[in-house]
Amino acid sequence: MTFSLDHVVFFGRTWDECLGMYALDEEDLAGRTILDCPGGPDGLVAGGLLRGLDITAIDPQYGDGPELLESRGRTEIASSMKSWQDDPEVAFEPDVAADFERKKIEALEQFLEAFRQVPERFIAGALPALPLEDNAFDLVLSGHLLFLYACLEEGGMMEHDAFDLDFHLAATHELVRVGSEVRIFPTYTTNGPPRRQPYVEPVMDAMREAGHAVELIPARWVQGDMDAFNDVLVIRRAD
Numbered sequence: 001m002t003f004s005l006d007h008v009v010f011f012g013r014t015w016d017e018c019l020g021m022y023a024l025d026e027e028d029l030a031g032r033t034i035l036d037c038p039g040g041p042d043g044l045v046a047g048g049l050l051r052g053l054d055i056t057a058i059d060p061q062y063g064d065g066p067e068l069l070e071s072r073g074r075t076e077i078a079s080s081m082k083s084w085q086d087d088p089e090v091a092f093e094p095d096v097a098a099d100f101e102r103k104k105i106e107a108l109e110q111f112l113e114a115f116r117q118v119p120e121r122f123i124a125g126a127l128p129a130l131p132l133e134d135n136a137f138d139l140v141l142s143g144h145l146l147f148l149y150a151c152l153e154e155g156g157m158m159e160h161d162a163f164d165l166d167f168h169l170a171a172t173h174e175l176v177r178v179g180s181e182v183r184i185f186p187t188y189t190t191n192g193p194p195r196r197q198p199y200v201e202p203v204m205d206a207m208r209e210a211g212h213a214v215e216l217i218p219a220r221w222v223q224g225d226m227d228a229f230n231d232v233l234v235i236r237r238a239d
């Protein structure tokens, strides 16, 4: 049996997990305008505002109110954990699974508090066409959508092909349009043997052709035991 999803799940990582997955330290963020795209229910805006950062998130689901997002977030965590743990090929050890679930709830609760207190920091919008000005941000962080939600045949988690290579190319150009530096995580596959997700290289080629600088650098955060090809794609826009 192959683990798969029919939609993009509404769950997110904590502040510390996000910094690790993007290979960033707090000092790297000070003084920069930051966009979290998609933010989902992660802890980046909450953690960033606590530290005095200028940070905003965007996600197609932010048009829904906090009550709906809270119940969706809690349901998504419970049902995703169940389907994940029911699949012997991807199931975590029980203690790893419990930690995974606890962190998802922690991130959701951090997100909900910030979403209720500073709703203007959460914008409704979807890739590949964000309702944002060119070059609006210094740094754009994009986690757990691109590459991960490619279809199963391409090593992703989706049962269908809504996020094909054309989507990835358009979405990455869009992220670079709004931010001068873009970081995308993960770049590995979750289906089949561990390898680089097949869209990563064509996306890197397209970015290079557009004149941007690209590199893969090791992430510092490991999800479960997925430590192979655990790199973040960094794109720096040509000015």
Ligand SMILES: C[S@@+](CC[C@H](N)C(=O)[O-])C[C@H]1O[C@@H](n2cnc3c(N)ncnc32)[C@H](O)[C@@H]1O
Binding pocket: 008, 009, 010, 011, 012, 013, 037, 038, 039, 040, 041, 042, 059, 060, 061, 125, 126, 127, 128, 142, 143, 144, 145
């Ligand atoms: C798993 S969450 C990722 C949250 C966070 N970045 C993290 O890494 O923990 C994925 C999010 O992608 C959002 N999403 C789905 N389709 C999208 C699209 N076309 N453009 C932008 N975000 C999208 C979903 O609403 C969901 O909240």
